[in-house]
Amino acid sequence: MFLPKYPDNPTPPPAHTHAPADAAPVRRTLPQISISPGAVAAVLVGGVVLTALLAAVAVTAISVAIAAVVLRSMLRDHHRR
Template sequence: MFLPKYPDSPTPPPAHTHTPTEPAPVRRSLPSVSLDQKTVMALVVGGVVLTALLAAVAVTAISVAVAAVVLRSMLRDHHRR
């Protein structure tokens, strides 16, 4: 079989070579944290407490909203008379 002939085209050298003026800063690694059973339990208990507080705030907000609607309804009926 006949193979096509390609012209010789050598890769030209790069026009600009990058020479860093300053070395890259060395990244410091974070200190390792050891997780034992007490730490995990403290995180779980803290999560449960925060979830309970969030639920309490939500229930309080809903009950205040319901009380406001009821009071507004009662005052509107009182002014009509």
């Protein structure tokens, strides 16, 4: 009779080999950034201008709303007479 051949070691070999990890990742330094005074001044002036424009839009919107309420009140009084 024929008997099947069995391996000497019944446990299978590992599916993957474990590679050793690097000790520590290399830390990269950030490049130096130089900010010129002109760039800072441009950002500040731009911020002031945009803030002034936003304030102007807000004041205009409020005055238009007040004018609309006054006109509506005047027209309502005119129609009642």
